[in-house]
Amino acid sequence: MSLFGKKQIDTAAVTYISYAGETRQVAVPIGDSVMEGAIKNGIDGIVAECGGACQCATCHVYVDEAFLGLLNPMQEDEDEMLNTTRCPRRPNSRLGCQIPVTKQLDGLIVRTPEAQQ
């Protein structure tokens, strides 16, 4: 039993593929971000220095093309920060903290870059 009482939470499956090719699929609560899904499950490859405030660009991910059309649109600050990531920006680059997980994103696949810092 959890100390804090069990709530039934809807989740979506998100698969994280590391630069080395290691694959992990985890259940991320709807509303949590792709970054939080990684941090809370101890997935390396995402640093998230600022804790999800869109300040540091260390949660850079490459989103599988099949899901690009289902993502929330990118805001200006995320767009600008993606120009300064450690690894090259690609057309499918996003910051994990700016992608809230939705039911539609169930099955989402993201790849993490070789380095974040």
Add this chain to the structure above:
Amino acid sequence: MKQDGVVIVGAGQAGFQVAASLRMEGFEEPIALIGDEPSLPYQRPPLSKGFMLGKQDIEGTALRPLAFYENHRIELVTGTKVTGIDRMSRAVSVASGRNLRYDTLVLAVGARNRMLPVKGAELDGVCYLRTDAEAVEIRQRLEQARDVVVIGGGFIGLEMAAAACALGKSVRVLEVQSRLMPRVVSQILSDFYRDVHTGQGVGISLGVSLSEIRGDQGKVSEVVLSDGSRWPADLVLVGIGVVPNIELAREAGLGVANGIVVDEQLRTEDESIYAIGDCADHPNPFAGGRVRIESVQNAVDQAKCIAAAIVGRAENYRAVPWFWTDQFDIKLQMAGLSSGHDRVVARGEPESRKFSAFYFREGRLAAVDSVNRPGDHLAARKLIGAGTEITPEQAGDPSVDLKSLVG
């Protein structure tokens, strides 16, 4: 033989990060993380931002779920105050009477709010923000409040003012200095933020000093200034800075000054004891001297620095300081430390609400404050960290690509 492992006093951002980083480093010995608050370790920045605005729930501020600590064999001791350190036998005692032995002790004891030294400060409705519990209380009180007076025009005060304003309250900020955020930013930023707040309807009073807070039947009713002017208030939010928690270290005979005194590797004079985060008075190459820094970045990077040292990779602490504040739709990001600067150059126009201020000290770039220019901020962190030469003319010329200067 080592076997008592690491005891961490303080379960805020810094203390948490030491535990997490030690396990990531492959450290196998016991880790105890002791905090005096009842919650799971959590992030403080959202308390005055996303949470206060109702965009984030309080559970969402937890740094990790409970299972993380179990899975990583981190003994999390919450709601528990450490009462003393016995350096001879290498043990800390906690309020319950229990003793925890250590090979390495980490003091990540943080800071506490500076209390308002005026008559009436004890009235119901005078609130401070540091903990999650305080944030929840302020959020509840904001529901009922009509007239909010914020005392202190620093980051926390202005973030609370912005949130209260966004929630439709009448808000007045009182600042004793002649400009906003005087400790951290220059005049150009102070003026910009005064315009942002007044443009949203927040009243700003600069260069004023408090006389007293008056109440009605124990509840706050108005704030009186030394010039006799009065501001009605049913909620007073105080953000006038913090004082480091040095008492535990001092009672253990460790050196204290503007915090717990540590060396370049964040060690106290007792080689088994480190101090990190808000409480650590440390030599910082970007300050050109000793400094105490209250920020997430400093907490996290100092934690990582000593976790590496504990597993045998001791190095001097030399991470570039950076900070941020969100107020209304304006993102301010600061890189480096601007104290002692002798020249400020603007890149972009404040009127465009996208600009950066570059601070030079003796001809070298010391710090950059960026408003809605996150690209400048990230480039600045690299430039300052690498000590890259950049002239004031280059800094002020938006056609110069900062990224291209980063070596």
